[in-house]
């Protein structure tokens with residue numbers, strides 16, 4: 318069996334078209350969604366991501382501002398900028414690109430963003446809302462993974478066993494909670510898991526979110542399973558690759574996401590969805 322691809326670029330195009338249409342309707346009612354993107358330092362990958370976010374905003378008709386600061390910006394100065402953006406009525410979503418330079422405490426910065434504008438879904442209030450099943454912004458990467466599952470008919474996951482590899486606050490943990498909210502039986506595996514392959518072989522859905530190449534190989538996958546690859550790594554030739562041994566696993570799985578062109582573009586798409594919803598909340 319060769320797995321079918323879940324194409325994050327194609328799904329993103331569809332979802333972004335819906336965002337564009339809802340944005341047009343909102344603008345007709347006098348409100349333009351606004352996103353502020355804050356970048357501190359000169360991390361080359363971050364520079365690409367923030368540019369892509371601003372471009373995606375333009376394409377769907379949002380107002381966006383990119384605030385770039387050099388790495389000498391102090392934590393206090395950054396907190397003051399966030400407070401100003403919290404108060405800015407033209408801005409509905411605030412995003413601080415991670416990672417931040419080492420002298421800035423990212424937790425402090427994330428907690429300074431108003432939960433009403435936390436379109437990354439990283440604030441403790443957003444994480445808490447997900448935990449107890451209340452309305453709040455969902456972290457964009459796991460939210461995108463859920464949309465990818467939905468796109469292949471997996472919306473209600475009753476009876477499905479999902480295994481999440483990784484327990485980060487921004488992907489692994491919220492991913493597990495979103496799968497649970499969709500009625501999956503969820504196992505979270507991590508560096509302390511004794512026999513990872515024994516766990517993943519039982520899974521109908523595997524989400525790999527570790528940040529290490531070849532964490533999931535063909536012998537670890539149940540035939541026909543859905544494999545979602547959140548990883549973003551470089552191989553020995555410098556080529557972008559995920560956490561999954563794509564060539565091997567695609568021969569066993571039923572569905573698989575590629576890297577690039579899988580979860581990555583969905584992360585930016587769900588940021589647009591969250592920003593639109595932040596604005597729509599002001600015009601119910």
Ligand SMILES: Nc1nc2c(c(=O)[nH]1)N[C@@H](CN(C=O)c1ccc(C(=O)N[C@@H](CCC(=O)O)C(=O)O)cc1)CN2
Pocket residue numbers: 366412413414415416437457458549557576577578579580581582583584585
């Ligand atoms: N404030 C945030 N910081 C970071 C987040 C985030 O969601 N919020 N996630 C990552 C980086 N990221 C978005 O910011 C991101 C990473 C990758 C992609 C993407 O589209 N990747 C492409 C490949 C791009 C390439 O060629 O290099 C793909 O997978 O097809 C989008 C967003 C960390 N920081």
